[in-house]
Amino acid sequence: MASLLEIDKLKTQFFTTAGVVKAVDGVSYTVDEGETVAVVGESGCGKSVTAMSILRLIPWPPGKITDGEIRFAGKDLLALSEEEMRNVRGKDISMIFQEPMTSLNPVLSIGMQLTETMLAHTDISEEDAHNRAVELLGMVGISEPERRLVQYPHHLSGGMRQRVMIAMALSCEPKLIIADEPTTALDVTIQAQILELMKNLTRDLGVALIIITHNLGVVARYADRVNVMYAGKIIESGTAADIYYRPHHPYTLALLKSVPRMDQQRQAKLDPVEGQPPDLTMLDEGCAFRPRCRFATTECAEGLPSLETVEGGHATACFNKDQVAATMKEAS
Amino acid sequence: MSPPNEAVAREDAQFRGVPTDDVLIDLKDLKMHFPVTEGVFIQSVIAHVKAVDGISFKIMKGETLGLVGESGCGKTTTGRCILKLEDPTSGEIIFHGQDLMNLDDKEMVEVRKKIQVIFQDPFSSLNPRMKIGEIIAEPMRVHNIVPDEEARNNRVVELLNTCGLKANFADRYPHEMSGGQRQRVGIARALAMNPEFIICDEAVSALDVSIQAQVVNLLEDLREEFGLTYLFISHDLSVVRHISHRVAVMYLGHMVELAECDELFDNPLHPYTRALLEAVPIPDPDLENGRAHQIIKGEIPSPINPPSGCVFHPRCPSAHDGCKKEFPEFREVKPGHWVACTEV
Ligand SMILES: Nc1ncnc2c1ncn2[C@@H]1O[C@H](COP(=O)(O)OP(=O)(O)OP(=O)(O)O)[C@@H](O)[C@H]1O
Ligand SMILES: Nc1ncnc2c1ncn2[C@@H]1O[C@H](COP(=O)(O)OP(=O)(O)OP(=O)(O)O)[C@@H](O)[C@H]1O
Ligand code: SF4
Ligand SMILES: [Mg+2]
Ligand SMILES: [Mg+2]
Numbered sequence: 001m002a003s004l005l006e007i008d009k010l011k012t013q014f015f016t017t018a019g020v021v022k023a024v025d026g027v028s029y030t031v032d033e034g035e036t037v038a039v040v041g042e043s044g045c046g047k048s049v050t051a052m053s054i055l056r057l058i059p060w061p062p063g064k065i066t067d068g069e070i071r072f073a074g075k076d077l078l079a080l081s082e083e084e085m086r087n088v089r090g091k092d093i094s095m096i097f098q099e100p101m102t103s104l105n106p107v108l109s110i111g112m113q114l115t116e117t118m119l120a121h122t123d124i125s126e127e128d129a130h131n132r133a134v135e136l137l138g139m140v141g142i143s144e145p146e147r148r149l150v151q152y153p154h155h156l157s158g159g160m161r162q163r164v165m166i167a168m169a170l171s172c173e174p175k176l177i178i179a180d181e182p183t184t185a186l187d188v189t190i191q192a193q194i195l196e197l198m199k200n201l202t203r204d205l206g207v208a209l210i211i212i213t214h215n216l217g218v219v220a221r222y223a224d225r226v227n228v229m230y231a232g233k234i235i236e237s238g239t240a241a242d243i244y245y246r247p248h249h250p251y252t253l254a255l256l257k258s259v260p261r262m263d264q265q266r267q268a269k270l271d272p273v274e275g276q277p278p279d280l281t282m283l284d285e286g287c288a289f290r291p292r293c294r295f296a297t298t299e300c301a302e303g304l305p306s307l308e309t310v311e312g313g314h315a316t317a318c319f320n321k322d323q324v325a326a327t328m329k330e331a332s
Numbered sequence: 333m334s335p336p337n338e339a340v341a342r343e344d345a346q347f348r349g350v351p352t353d354d355v356l357i358d359l360k361d362l363k364m365h366f367p368v369t370e371g372v373f374i375q376s377v378i379a380h381v382k383a384v385d386g387i388s389f390k391i392m393k394g395e396t397l398g399l400v401g402e403s404g405c406g407k408t409t410t411g412r413c414i415l416k417l418e419d420p421t422s423g424e425i426i427f428h429g430q431d432l433m434n435l436d437d438k439e440m441v442e443v444r445k446k447i448q449v450i451f452q453d454p455f456s457s458l459n460p461r462m463k464i465g466e467i468i469a470e471p472m473r474v475h476n477i478v479p480d481e482e483a484r485n486n487r488v489v490e491l492l493n494t495c496g497l498k499a500n501f502a503d504r505y506p507h508e509m510s511g512g513q514r515q516r517v518g519i520a521r522a523l524a525m526n527p528e529f530i531i532c533d534e535a536v537s538a539l540d541v542s543i544q545a546q547v548v549n550l551l552e553d554l555r556e557e558f559g560l561t562y563l564f565i566s567h568d569l570s571v572v573r574h575i576s577h578r579v580a581v582m583y584l585g586h587m588v589e590l591a592e593c594d595e596l597f598d599n600p601l602h603p604y605t606r607a608l609l610e611a612v613p614i615p616d617p618d619l620e621n622g623r624a625h626q627i628i629k630g631e632i633p634s635p636i637n638p639p640s641g642c643v644f645h646p647r648c649p650s651a652h653d654g655c656k657k658e659f660p661e662f663r664e665v666k667p668g669h670w671v672a673c674t675e676v
Contacts, residue, residue: 262570262612269549
């Protein structure tokens with residue numbers, strides 16, 4: 001069976017005065033119906049640009065999708081007209097951002113914002129839209145939904161606004177929600193509430209979810225599958241257990257070792273990923289992680305490692321993946 | 333109510349040479365109530381934000397005290413009060429045996445050389461028009477710590493190296509550096525004053541995990557090398573567990589728990605601390621599958637009209653009628669382990 005979303009060799013670039021930023025450089029992955037897929041990686045590695053590319057929201061100039069394909073439910077998204085694409089964005093795929101204030105309209109009441117999208121994208125009556133709005137607010141755990149409908153975004157706390165965003169994202173019964181750092185700006189207890197809510201709703205309604213985050217704990221708790229990105233590419237992909245217990249890429253290994261764990265007594269100094277993230281305008285033909293990599297060999301400078309299967313759905317892009325796996329085994 | 337006394341016995345390996353029962357800072361019943369005013373021409377005070385409402389703790393010389401709690405609970409205000417950047421409503425701030433509450437602005441200038449702050453956002457705290465070298469040199473020049481220019485430039489290079497930056501960074505501007513590098517500059521600038529005590533207010537929170545680990549290691553090395561003392565304010569409990577000797581938990585302007593680090597994380601007693609720890613996801617899928625995920629309900633109330641009695645009672649799973657009436661005393665339930673909850 002074909003997947004709900006298929007991204008194939010996607011390339012998105014920004015043509016700036018400082019050079020061509022290869023923000024997304026040949027990314028391929030799939031999302032099945034009802035599945036939760038996490039995308040992790042450090043700041044600037046291309047997570048958000050990948051998401052914006054799916055929705056064709058890359059601003060030109062300076063940005064452009066230069067290559068690749070994106071198929072959603074069998075449709076070639078890159079071939080759609082702007083109007084057809086607007087319909088996809090409103091109805092089939094919705095997006096939740098880190099800062100809800102940037103995507104909520106400050107001068108429209110919560111009720112107007114909720115019903116507006118429904119009225120635009122479905123043939124629901126105004127009365128039904130109103131009732132549905134009340135129902136949605138209840139679903140996302142907002143008390144006294146009737147009263148909330150007449151309030152404005154600034155009346156709500158950050159956590160409540162994010163709940164409203166989720167209600168809006170769900171309003172047209174999408175098949176896919178893309179959540180870009182949906183809880184990063186929230187407090188830990190509120191973050192846990194929102195994530196649990198998203199998990200339960202997506203499971204109950206069978207909605208697929210792409211969750212973009214830099215929090216490895218969130219990934220472990222909520223994701224079925226994980227894509228690790230580095231410098232515009234997916235460098236490792238697999239189930240959460242593959243990634244956490246059997247990493248085959250030096251960056252994944254380093255990332256896991258660099259985070260302190262709240263459930264463990266401190267053993268020693270942290271083991272950081274040394275060096276700085278790469279400049280995406282200056283990538284050469286070799287592996288982009290090479291300057292920071294403990295496993296690098298001469299081969300790594302000469303060509304680009306491609307994403308190869310380790311086992312089952314677990315794949316990694318590293319010439320020395322067996323050495324990495326052996327190191328991991330030794331350590332544990 | 334007596335303030336928390338000496339840190340617990342320090343033979344534990346994780347204290348790695350943290351001395352002493354030398355008290356560096358002794359905070360007693362500190363309160364910071366901000367007035368809320370109304371009216372355009374004649375302003376009248378209509379209420380108070382009880383940002384910090386009677387907290388007490390000691391920080392030992394050479395220790396890292398972690399201060400955690402959710403947004404708005406008063407962590408930053410506590411730090412600012414210690415520096416007297418706010419004018420506390422009441423309480424005592426004993427630093428080296430001297431109550432800072434009694435010092436005037438001029439006397440505080442001297443104290444502020446010994447107490448430095450590192451902020452969350454390295455960008456907004458660095459002047460964009462100054463070169464990194466000037467940024468680090470300026471406090472030394474202003475306070476006449478290193479009057480000679482050449483000696484000062486040498487000191488800048490030394491500080492950059494200490495913080496893991498090459499000497500040529502002195503000629504760069506803040507926008508030419510990454511977030512991690514800017515945070516190192518912030519640390520170098522704080523060190524320029526030869527401080528004894530550094531308040532790290534979300535100092536690593538904005539950094540990527542890989543870079544965060546570099547800066548955390550740097551802070552630990554510096555503490556050991558220069559015998560520094562830290563108040564480490566953060567909402568990231570994993571980092572706090574890694575870096576702290578003792579940890580204090582705040583909720584809505586109050587201290588709810590204080591204990592030696594492993595004791596607090598392995599054996600949390602206050603219902604709020606438990607809820608907080610439960611909410612933090614751990615990077616281990618099997619472990620996460622096995623966790624209960626009892627997620628605490630409700631939101632944090634406003635500090636303008638805090639709940640009566642124990643301020644946590646509206647969200648507390650163990651609350652009973654008594655909790656609505658009286659604020660529970662902050663008491664020592666085991667040696668070194670302090671809790672404000674009657675149910676413990
Ligand atoms: N409008 C733009 N013009 C030029 N470069 C851009 C633009 N938008 C993004 N980029 C660059 O594309 C790269 C990928 O950015 P992206 O926002 O996808 O990162 P990210 O992985 O989402 O990072 P973060 O975790 O910080 O959100 C970055 O190097 C960024 O500087
Ligand atoms: N100058 C001020 N005037 C009025 N209220 C203030 C002032 N400074 C802080 N507050 C309030 O005091 C409370 C505590 O704020 P504080 O910044 O200390 O919290 P915090 O624990 O540092 O939170 P965060 O984790 O978001 O940084 C908040 O409710 C805040 O709005
Ligand atoms: S391909 Fe080479 S440089 Fe790249 S991650 Fe693997 S070992 Fe390191
Ligand atoms: Mg992003
Ligand atoms: Mg703060």
